[in-house]
Amino acid sequence: MSAHDQLLVVIDPVARRSDGESVRIAKDVLCGGSEAKICLPEGPEEFARALARRGSRxxxxIGDDRALLRAVALLHRDRSLGDGALALVPVGPSAAVELAHSLGVPRGAVAAARAVLDGAVRRLDLLVDESDGVVLGNLSIPAARAAPAANGVSVWDTCRSLVRTLVHPPPPALVVRTHRLRVEADGVLLTDLDRVVEAVTVRAGDGRAEVVVRHGAHADPVMARALTVTVSxxxxxxRADAMVTGPVRTRTWTLRAGAWGLTLPAVGVAGGG
Incomplete structure (x- = not known):
């Protein structure tokens, strides 16, 4: 059996609790088509140890976006992210696996597991900050509000929430919070502290970070493509993908083109960058 067929399958504990049936299906497909070693970590430390001891596998x-982010961050900090490819079978509520699907990972345990076995590696860009934090998808300032978690919500929870809403109607829409920020892209000043900023978004594009600075509904957004972005x-x-960080006073993100590999369905993937 080739090294490609030797897998280390790390099953995130959140996935096991939230959707054990999808986890079982994915595990059966992977074990049926490869020599798979199954790891069931109970927390972040065991998750990290399992990845560190993967050897040539x-x-x-198997997990949600947070599990994917944890794995990429660990491999990056070990300076082994570029050595091979990572694969993911997304398991969790729709809101918790949006990043995985946006990267091209199939929906459904069977389709995703088959892509692990039969897919091809696509090299993807990565945003890295000076504290070794990583961004796979979107970065937003100020941090956008996260969707409420759906794990463990019962019918009674839903009823109680409805009653509270009827008795205490939600407040009017909140005023958009603004900041005074200095934003530089490859050393070029996009906005300074003398202007109010409504939002800054950064996304790894095709070999460059795509930066958009919004000053409000009546002003055109300022856009740029750069290798480094500094906000102060x-x-x-x-918010970097699914994680909120801060408060901070300055942060610089550097784009690293093709820094990591993700196994995706083979059709239209070979040669992608």
Missing amino acids: RPVV GADFRY
């Missing part, structure tokens, strides 16, 4: 994560100003929080 291809790492496969008063304390601000930012």
